[in-house]
Amino acid sequence: MLPSGIRKFLQANALIDVRALLPEVKQKTLVIQRRLDKIVPRENGRFLADHIPNAIYLELPTTSHLPQFEDSDLVIEAVAAFDNVAESSEVKPEDNRKLSVTLFTDIVGSTERLLSVGDEEWRKLLDQHDEIARSAVEKYKGRIVKNTGDGLLVIFDGPVRSLMCAQELIAALKAIGLPIRAGVHIGEVVNRGGDITGIAVNIASRVKAPPAEGEVLVTRSLKDLTGGSEMQFESAGTHTLKGLSDPYDLYRPLTL
Numbered sequence: 001m002l003p004s005g006i007r008k009f010l011q012a013n014a015l016i017d018v019r020a021l022l023p024e025v026k027q028k029t030l031v032i033q034r035r036l037d038k039i040v041p042r043e044n045g046r047f048l049a050d051h052i053p054n055a056i057y058l059e060l061p062t063t064s065h066l067p068q069f070e071d072s073d074l075v076i077e078a079v080a081a082f083d084n085v086a087e088s089s090e091v092k093p094e095d096n097r098k099l100s101v102t103l104f105t106d107i108v109g110s111t112e113r114l115l116s117v118g119d120e121e122w123r124k125l126l127d128q129h130d131e132i133a134r135s136a137v138e139k140y141k142g143r144i145v146k147n148t149g150d151g152l153l154v155i156f157d158g159p160v161r162s163l164m165c166a167q168e169l170i171a172a173l174k175a176i177g178l179p180i181r182a183g184v185h186i187g188e189v190v191n192r193g194g195d196i197t198g199i200a201v202n203i204a205s206r207v208k209a210p211p212a213e214g215e216v217l218v219t220r221s222l223k224d225l226t227g228g229s230e231m232q233f234e235s236a237g238t239h240t241l242k243g244l245s246d247p248y249d250l251y252r253p254l255t256l
């Protein structure tokens with residue numbers, strides 16, 4: 001990689017903020033920090049370990065940021081020992097939890113549209129909606145969890161792909177006369193068969209309420225994880241979401 005590419009890579013990493021998500025990491029985690037690392041200060045490694053519930057912190061008395069230099073034998077031994085401990089641990093119910101991006105969509109004015117076109121035409125429109133959604137979600141490597149009647153619940157592994165999918169859905173469904181709005185959040189979800197539950201799902205559901213027709217809004221947690229991508233945002237203000245006590249800062253992704 002050229003020096004300019006390395007610089008861009010480091011600058012992109014510096015824009016990613018995962019602090020809000022650390023308490024959501026339930027898996028056993030090994031944090032290895034070199035005491036005199038000039039790229040990532042030891043305080044940062046200690047912060048990670050302190051805020052991940054099941055973390056083990058290992059500090060090595062060396063300087064390199066890259067694991068293959070200096071005491072690489074100690075790094076390998078520590079990872080191997082940690083892996084053995086993690087594998088032998090008892091599997092707990094929370095193992096069905098996963099950090100995921102949750103996208104909710106909602107057809108705007110669905111009841112009014114149904115009354116104006118009638119049952120048969122509405123069914124045809126919903127069939128088109130479902131086909132467009134299947135294609136877009138597959139393209140961006142998501143999974144449709146369920147159809148909510150006049151919208152969708154979809155999960156993704158990556159925040160940028162979820163936003164690109166939401167924007168594509170908005171444009172494609174508008175073209176067939178089905179305006180939608182969308183809300184996106186990232187957090188821990190609980191898998192229950194083919195469905196998902198959890199506070200992150202509730203938050204995403206509430207985030208889809210404030211947007212106007214043709215708009216997608218995201219939480220700060222999701223925005224902070226898109227650092228380094230070409231996605232840009234503008235503030236959509238602070239909102240009190242139904243059923244949630246804390247206000248949320250919401251953001252509007254600009255078209256890629």
